[in-house]
Amino acid sequence: MEQAQNLPATTVLVKAAGPIIIPSKCIVTKADGTVEEKEKVSLCGCGASANKPYCDGAHKQLISTDNKTV
Numbered sequence: 518m519e520q521a522q523n524l525p526a527t528t529v530l531v532k533a534a535g536p537i538i539i540p541s542k543c544i545v546t547k548a549d550g551t552v553e554e555k556e557k558v559s560l561c562g563c564g565a566s567a568n569k570p571y572c573d574g575a576h577k578q579l580i581s582t583d584n585k586t587v
């Protein structure tokens with residue numbers, strides 16, 4: 518893996534009680550060592566996804582009707 522100081526800056530968008538979005542081409546190395554290249558990616562920030570590290574929309578079930586995380 519490249520040292521962080523040799524990598525270009527990356528934009529990361531963090532949604533409240535939702536996904537962490539990287540809106541540009543990136544390489545994802547999963548916990549099992551699998552490497553995937555993506556044009557953009559939404560990573561699960563809530564822990565509820567059945568498809569980690571990616572968001573599968575399960576975070577929407579964690580939002581109460583007053584739009585706060587339960």
Ligand code: FES
Nearest residue numbers: 535536562572576
């Ligand atoms: S952030 Fe979407 S399922 Fe976790």
